[in-house]
Amino acid sequence: MTTYPPYSSLPISKSGPPLNAWGLYGQDGGEDEKGRLNLITPQSIKSGKDTITEGIVVNLNLPLSFFPVHASRSPMEHEIKCSGHSNDDILHFNTQCSTQWDGFRHYAYQNWPEEGRFTFYGGMDIKEASDLTIKKYGIHNYAEKPITSRAHLLDIPLYLSKHNLPSIQPFSNSDPIPLSTLKACAEEYRVVIEPGDILLVRTGYTEAILSQSQQEREALRKRERNESCGVKADEELYKWHWDNGIAAVASDCPSYETWPTAPGELSCHQVFLAGWGLPIGELFDLRELSKQCQRLGRWTFFFTSMGLNVEGGIATPPNAQAIL
Template sequence: MTSESIPPFSSLPIDKSGPPYNAWGLYGSENEKGRLNLITAENIKRGKDTITEGITINLNLPLDFLPVHASRLPLEHNIKCSGHSNDDILNFNTQGSTQWDGFRHYPYQNWPEEGKFTFYGGMDISEASNKEIKKYGVQNYSDKPITSIAHLIDIPLYLSKNNLPSIDSFSNSNPISLKIIKSCIKEFKINIKSGDILLIKTGFIESILSKSNLERNELKNRKKQGNQSCGIESSEEIWKWHWEKGISAVASDCPSYEAWPAPSNILSCHEIFLAGWGLPIGELFDLRELSKQCKKFNKWTFFFTSMGLNVPGGIATPPNAQAIL
């Protein structure tokens, strides 16, 4: 499916009995891949053709990265020695470090009525929380690897070059607007096509790593402030732009891709992207080295590969992601 064949945004919701802006059933009632269906062989070949420098760049924070959400526990790593060899035993939250959110992670809130929560395809909270049910799990990110041509939108670099105010990583009060995103794309001569992957750098990783563990714990326990963090704006024009560009997956270096928490008077990108469209959201991607190399070569488009954990029915997964320039 190309951008030309994507139904117009005005046609949403596809399932008229479902929640606002949903695309349920667009790829067939049994299809579980969501927007990953937009990644074609042509996207992958275009990605391969961007490789000019032969440089591979890790996009994953360590698994023992201190989680930014208070409810998520850090990695537990034990080594079992049998006398002649060693085994690793890991216990970790798949959303404690760099991650892809799966389609069973975040639902439409209070839809179709107060106290109801509806996930992609109409799955309810009891189904999404049942490990015996495998549908819409992150195994789909292995069956259809999140691998395509990708683009880096380096917001801090754009703001600095244009003498604009910098981002407060720990506030949701000034989200990144579509105007800023479009201006950045124009300045760095980025051309987004259907099936491409979008990475947005906010500078959050630099900000969080500048804090001590004590300071980071204090940040993630800001209950009165709602554990605020930076990100893109949640708005209809943002959703329309992502839809009509045919973007197949999004990721950022901040905790929620969108500024969090989203305003209470509007749906969140998590609701629209995950529960509505089946659009994978990547969070806490380490974009520091990628930013340096993109700036060095003035090259903002590259080949991106990701193969998540093949956990049937899984909620989220480390991405095991890299960029190849």
């Protein structure tokens, strides 16, 4: 699908939750399983390929051994099994312990249609989304339809520093990045977003968390409110993402939006994942990409990602790279 209805047409399913796009790509299977990734066309991929001028490949993944920022998630366990003449790896890890894509079964509309109910993309309920025997809307769709297209980096710390604006507080949700800043940054760095493109937003969170000692990171995990920076989740942000045809988003912070959101308010996790089927990437390592973009003076590049082909999976390491 290369066209989509205007934002004013949402919700598509009138009996569904706010701003949903359920049924836009058909019902129960096929293109519906891919959600907003349907906007990535062969032309989108060719447009990404055409940005490659230097032949520079940049890794966008933190190590799987990265210490998780959420207290409920355990770090990776790595065992080497030696048979005497050869070695095998045995890994045990939460797919959200490090850099990752959230899948459509990860986060639901909260307390919809009533208190205590949680409704995922396409109307799947919490029981279905937690059932290993049900493969629908699983992370394998990110392997069948790789998240590969032209992409753009909005380097917010660089923009704020250049204009002598207050810096982002990485471990707080008190000062979200408004759409006006995203748009100003895009304009300054000549970023033009087209349908099927992928948007990366750098906040500087990665540098901040990696500068913390193990003890300091443990203290952050044990806070009463595990807050983090991100974009401001509101109506104008949703409209801008929809109207621009953005196929996937990712950032270097634990949630694309500031977290947690205020009680009762919609979050990007609800609207993007459960409403539109739009992948959200978290904890991407954007440090080297920022350096290369600054050096080359351009912020658009080819992006490739092939997640784990786990049928019915919830999330996946992205195995992502930028090629300039």
